[in-house]
Amino acid sequence: MQLKKTDIILMAFTTGLIVANIYYCQPLIILIAKEFNIAESDAGRITYLTQAGYALGLLFLVPLGDRLERKTQILYTTLLAIAALIAAALSPGFTILCIASVIIGFSSVVPQLILPLAAHLAEPTERGKVIGTIMSGLLIGILLSRTLSGIIGQLFGWRAMFWIAAVICSLLMLLIKKRFPESRPTFNGKYKDLMASLVKLTRELPELREASAINALAFSIFGAFWTSMVLLLDGAPYYFRADQIGLFGLAGAMGAMAAPLVGRIGDKKNPRIAVGYGLLILLIALLIFYFFGTHLYLFIFGILLLDLGQQGVHVSNQTRVYALIPEARNRLNTVFMTASFVGTSAGSAMSLALWKWSGWHGVCLGLIVLLLCALAVYIFTYKKNQTANLQTTS
Numbered sequence: 001m002q003l004k005k006t007d008i009i010l011m012a013f014t015t016g017l018i019v020a021n022i023y024y025c026q027p028l029i030i031l032i033a034k035e036f037n038i039a040e041s042d043a044g045r046i047t048y049l050t051q052a053g054y055a056l057g058l059l060f061l062v063p064l065g066d067r068l069e070r071k072t073q074i075l076y077t078t079l080l081a082i083a084a085l086i087a088a089a090l091s092p093g094f095t096i097l098c099i100a101s102v103i104i105g106f107s108s109v110v111p112q113l114i115l116p117l118a119a120h121l122a123e124p125t126e127r128g129k130v131i132g133t134i135m136s137g138l139l140i141g142i143l144l145s146r147t148l149s150g151i152i153g154q155l156f157g158w159r160a161m162f163w164i165a166a167v168i169c170s171l172l173m174l175l176i177k178k179r180f181p182e183s184r185p186t187f188n189g190k191y192k193d194l195m196a197s198l199v200k201l202t203r204e205l206p207e208l209r210e211a212s213a214i215n216a217l218a219f220s221i222f223g224a225f226w227t228s229m230v231l232l233l234d235g236a237p238y239y240f241r242a243d244q245i246g247l248f249g250l251a252g253a254m255g256a257m258a259a260p261l262v263g264r265i266g267d268k269k270n271p272r273i274a275v276g277y278g279l280l281i282l283l284i285a286l287l288i289f290y291f292f293g294t295h296l297y298l299f300i301f302g303i304l305l306l307d308l309g310q311q312g313v314h315v316s317n318q319t320r321v322y323a324l325i326p327e328a329r330n331r332l333n334t335v336f337m338t339a340s341f342v343g344t345s346a347g348s349a350m351s352l353a354l355w356k357w358s359g360w361h362g363v364c365l366g367l368i369v370l371l372l373c374a375l376a377v378y379i380f381t382y383k384k385n386q387t388a389n390l391q392t393t394s
Contacts (some may be wrong), residue, residue: 031158063334288302
């Protein structure tokens, strides 16, 4: 089966709406803290618990896409997400909400089952563009989810957003069942063999290790910013409400629209070059946040750059990873995206600690250090590969 344009749009639409489950909670932190009478920084724990659940889902569910019929797996995983969203909406206390948040993250890995399928069906010369288009849907879903949840939370309370998300996922189940193609598994071994192969792939593929390390650091910056931003905008000099904070997701969505363009660059040139450009754009964004965090328009411009740089790093790295071993794309994606969302979760947790330590400037300094680490990995691995190539040819 060859991918049609309508198939790509449907996949982008589905990934965006399902991955949004992970991010609805972020603008709601303030409202949740008030209801349960806890500190806002403590309420922020649900952000990194959700992302940690997502990392667990990536590690334990996504590899099964190489062994199970993917459409069936997507349907059952979405059903679990619906149950978790309802549990969050009914949470009688913060502890139950935390548990439900982990399960929401765990069951929202459907986009990472869709992406390898799309990469498999796409023409090699169009793979970067296809991945970029679907990633646009995914990242716009991530960013607009904040806008939607901020507005819904302010108008109807934070629980209403989880009810709405459960309804959205229920409708998506019907759409997936009717329109998604079935896929035959490519791995015939046992589950333990499948998991063991993750270690083998990581050990044998240096490009996978490099892409995963850089992505983990970039995602930690991404997660840390969007978690701590809520705390910044809630206080001086902004004092914004939840719905106003959610609107900042619109700025991020504009940056996410660049994903197809980034994918085309990766198709025409070495996608590793686009990774380097993305890291430099991220550095500029972080410097803007540090020096001009209290200047609204420059802050918004920084968000545009942050998401543009994030796209440059992520889409280009993902294109590189999918090209390594086509028959193992689900497992490659597992290693790559698990590292990425471990980074997101760690970054979110780190930003809350840095906020308590030194406020917004402390957060920005921490993120700049992470970015410099990503640049170090990028430069070091390039020099190492150049040295290895010289030794091979001599």
